Amino acid sequence: MKISESIHQALQNIVSSKLRAFLTMLGIIIGIAAVMVIVGFGNGMENYMKESFQSMGTDTLTVSINGRGSSRSVSEDDMYKLVDDNSEYLDQISPTVSVSGTVKIGTETLDSTTATGVNEEYAIIKDYGISDGRTLQYLDMVNRRRVCVIGAYIAQEYFANNAVGQEIRIGGQKFTIVGVLSQQVTEMEEGGNDDMILLPYTTASRVLSSGDINSYTVKLTSENYVTEGEDAITNALYQVFESEDAYNVTSMSEMLEKMTSMTNMIVLIMACIAGISLLVGGIGIMNIMLVSVTERTREIGIRKALGAKERYIMTQFVIESAVISALGGLIGIGTGYGLSAIATQVVASLLDTSMVIVPSIISVLIAFGISAAIGVLFGYLPAKRASRLNPIDALRYE
């Protein structure tokens, strides 16, 4: 007897009691769908984070210097030299001075806009293009000019894409807009990557901030040199400060890794919880199969009298349970895709982000494999029981 015939027989049995088969599958359906949506959620989150981090650059390091009293310090020039000395790993550097003053255009206040003081290399480090006007230049730094470059969001929202030459107030000071950055994300939003202002760090540190420059963004020659670049900077700074607490070097890729492993952990825990319903589903299948063995005792007796070996009876029941379970798995996969699509919509409308919940193909394959395996596993005991029935007792059974 061939497997295909056993499967055909199993399908016949399932079709003859559809409602029961469906209820039996329900646990598996729910379990698979839940695991898929949760894993999809995790994937979506990871992709979303990756995208955000990548736009910040995975080949950059952030150096922040807290200093150690007033006796030791590093100037911008020391930092520039540090980069030059390690040109094998370190490519470019820009100070980053965060500006806390309010940003105003006319009478309107831009609360979510980030304004940062940077040098002329920053746009290159971050790979920002210019869609209008010019970038910040070396002379802007030297002369502490009150000029700035704005993100595409601001240009579009407040200047109708005609921003160059206009004025903007930062911390009460007037700045002339000299350039507009190209749009970075497809769906621009308030507080997003396109809602920002770059101004000369010299101006920022003198006019708008305490004066000390204590934060830098460093571009690596390659993404693969994160560790080497970090080491080079750390060593140099240690020689100055002789204390590890005086500075801090972080890489985006490191942070991404940390965040990813954190979300993965959460997803794993949630998937495990959802996986429990697979277990419950499996037990449901076992229960129904045991009932089915009892109901079909006479059939088993007849088949045995007609020459069915234990192995055939066993195969028949295991396959039936595997088919029910796998069918449940397929329905669950369909449901999982459906729910993922719905969840994507819900998340988009609730959280105002463009996170896409995508169940990975691998998770789908694994889900299907698990559901079939559950059928085999939990069908085994009932099948064993069926195959062991004594033919005389089975034939006498009413």
Place this chain on the structure above:
Amino acid sequence: MISLIAFNNVSKHYQMGDTLVKAADDISMEINPGEFVAIVGRSGSGKSTCMNIIGCLDVPTSGEYILKGENVGALNKNELAEIRNKMLGFIFQQYNLLPKLTVLENVEVPLMYAGLSKADRRKKAIEALDMVQLSDKLTNMPNQLSGGQQQRVSIARALAGDPAIILADEPTGALDSKTSRDVLGLLQELHKDGHTIVLITHDNSIAVTAERIIRLEDGYVIYDGPADAPEAMVISHHVLEGGAQS
């Protein structure tokens, strides 16, 4: 001629609490190829016990059952299943068709277990159903047939694998007298075609269809001989005494 079925001092005992039930007690007999034998006896006399042993559904507590030269007691479950499949065709009182399969599929079941290809199965099953004049009901479900038709399907199923022995346990027990005659006629026809038939019944009028009668009483053989001998129909002392007292 080597006998097809040989019982050498076969006993089947059941321990029921303190009492030992001797369902079959030291039975020795032989059945040759081509014979039509009826095993007769009152209820509880051990007919089904014998039939289960002959049918390789059960093994004796003691004694030997030799089927076509092979000692069945020495076989494992798989080998027993194979013998049931290849050597034996069962006809039951309750037909025992599989309700979810069509007539044709029912007849194909033993052939499927025999490992025949789909086409061969179909061909043989249709031949067997032809033989019992049911070739127009191939796609019917069993519950769409009358009792007599269902029993004919089960005869076709027993025949299909061309077994050495056809074992019928009260095949007419659920049928009216007219249909019973048809079924018995069919068995006689099979006998004429050379099949070995063992018919189990409690009914003397049915037992006479066979050419030889083995009469059981309390697990013993009390008569083994031609069906047309006067002693064949003698009912045991037991019953006579019981009858006299009432």
